Amino acid sequence: MSVYGLGIVWANGHQWKELNKLILQSQQTATFQQNMQQELTQEVNELCKCFSPDNATDPLDCFYDSTLNVVSIMVNEVVGEIDKLHGFMKQKLENHAMENNKKLPHDLLAAYLNLSESERKDSALSEANVFQAIVDMYIAAYDTYTATTIMIVFYLLKYPDVQRKCREEIHKVCKGKTPVTIDDKDKLCYVESTIKEVLRIAKPVVLAIYRAIERSITVEGYNIPAKSIILFDLNDPQIDPTLWDNPDVFDPDRWTNPHKNGYIPFGLGPRRCVGTPTIDLSLFLMIINILQKFELVPEDEKNLPMEKEWSGIALFPKPFKMFMKPVDY
Numbered sequence: 001m002s003v004y005g006l007g008i009v010w011a012n013g014h015q016w017k018e019l020n021k022l023i024l025q026s027q028q029t030a031t032f033q034q035n036m037q038q039e040l041t042q043e044v045n046e047l048c049k050c051f052s053p054d055n056a057t058d059p060l061d062c063f064y065d066s067t068l069n070v071v072s073i074m075v076n077e078v079v080g081e082i083d084k085l086h087g088f089m090k091q092k093l094e095n096h097a098m099e100n101n102k103k104l105p106h107d108l109l110a111a112y113l114n115l116s117e118s119e120r121k122d123s124a125l126s127e128a129n130v131f132q133a134i135v136d137m138y139i140a141a142y143d144t145y146t147a148t149t150i151m152i153v154f155y156l157l158k159y160p161d162v163q164r165k166c167r168e169e170i171h172k173v174c175k176g177k178t179p180v181t182i183d184d185k186d187k188l189c190y191v192e193s194t195i196k197e198v199l200r201i202a203k204p205v206v207l208a209i210y211r212a213i214e215r216s217i218t219v220e221g222y223n224i225p226a227k228s229i230i231l232f233d234l235n236d237p238q239i240d241p242t243l244w245d246n247p248d249v250f251d252p253d254r255w256t257n258p259h260k261n262g263y264i265p266f267g268l269g270p271r272r273c274v275g276t277p278t279i280d281l282s283l284f285l286m287i288i289n290i291l292q293k294f295e296l297v298p299e300d301e302k303n304l305p306m307e308k309e310w311s312g313i314a315l316f317p318k319p320f321k322m323f324m325k326p327v328d329y
C-alpha cells in the first residue's frame with residue numbers, strides 16, 4: 001500500500017469505481033484524442049531518430065523511453081523519483097488550475113480539475129489517491145506497453161511480407177499524407193489486424209491482476225470458496241483451438257472475420273486495463289507513422305528466435321538489433 005494514497009490497482013469498491021471512471025473519461029474527450037495524436041506524432045519522429053539505415057540498433061531502450069513519454073502525454077508530464085514525483089504533480093496541478101480550459105480537458109490532471117468541488121471532496125478522489133493512481137499507471141504501462149510495441153516490431157521483422165503489406169496499405173490509403181492520423185484508421189484494416197494478431201499470439205501480458213471472489217463458484221466441477229484469490233491466465237483463450245483455426249499460426253488475415261470470444265490481451269470484466277482507449281490509438285499511430293517512412297530490417301534475419309523473455313510483468317522478444325531504412329512515400 002502506498003504511504004500517499006491507495007491509487008487504483010490496490011483499491012476496491014467506491015474508490016476503485018471513482019478512479020476508474022475519471023481515468024476512462026479523461027481519455028474519451030475529443031481534445032484528449034487531438035492532443036494525443038499531435039504529441040504522439042512528434043514522439044514517433046523522435047523515436048525514429050534513435051535508428052539508422054547503416055548502424056544496427058537494439059530498440060529496447062528507445063522503446064522504454066518512448067513509453068514513458070506516451071504515458072506522460074496521457075496523464076501529464078512527470079518525473080521519476082517518488083517524492084519528487086508527488087511534489088512535481090502537485091506543482092503541475094497548480095499550474096493546470098491556472099491555465100485549465102474547463103470545457104476541453106486534454107489529459108488526466110485537467111479532467112481531475114474539471115470535477116466539481118464536491119466531487120473532489122470525495123476521499124476516493126483525494127489528491128493523494130489520484131497521484132498514486134498516476135504512479136500506478138506508469139508502473140502498469142512501463143513494461144506492458146514497451147513489450148507490446150517491441151513485440152510488434154519483432155513480428156514485422158520476422159514476417160517481412162506482413163510488413164510489406166502493411167506499408168503498401170498505408171501508402172495506398174494515405175498517399176503521402178503526413179502525419180497519418182487516426183481518421184484513416186477504418187481504412188487501414190490490414191495494419192489493425194496485424195497489431196491485433198501480435199497481441200493475440202505473442203501475449204506480451206499473460207496474467208491478469210489478482211482478484212478475490214465474493215461468492216463461492218463452481219468451475220468445471222471444482223468448487224472455489226468465497227474470498228479465494230484467483231488469477232486468470234489470459235493466454236489460454238487466445239490460443240484455444242476450439243475458438244481459433246490454427247491458433248499457433250501468425251495470420252493477420254484471420255481478422256477479416258471478426259472474433260467475438262477469446263481475444264483478451266487487456267484482461268476482462270470491469271477491471272480490464274484502464275489504458276485501453278489510449279493504447280488502441282497510440283499503438284496504431286505509432287506503427288503507421290513508422291511504417292509509412294521506414295523499412296524495418298533485422299541486423300541478422302536468422303537470429304530472431306521465437307522464445308520470449310519474462311520481465312516479471314510482460315514477455316519480451318530476445319534481444320535483437322535492427323536498421324530503419326527510409327522509403328519513398
Ligand code: HEM
Pocket residue numbers: 008009010020071074136137138140141144145146148204205207208209210234265266267268269270271272273274275276279
Ligand atoms: C499494450 C500495453 C498494455 C497491455 C497489454 C495491458 C494489459 C493489462 C492487463 C492484462 C491488465 C489486467 C486486467 C485484468 O486484471 O483483467 C491491466 C491492468 C491495468 N492497466 Fe494495462 N496494459 C497495457 C498498457 C497500459 C497503459 C498504457 C496504462 C496506463 C497508462 C495501463 C494501466 C493499467 C492499470 C491502471 C491497470 C489496473 C486496472 C485496475 O486495477 O482496475 N495499462 N493492463
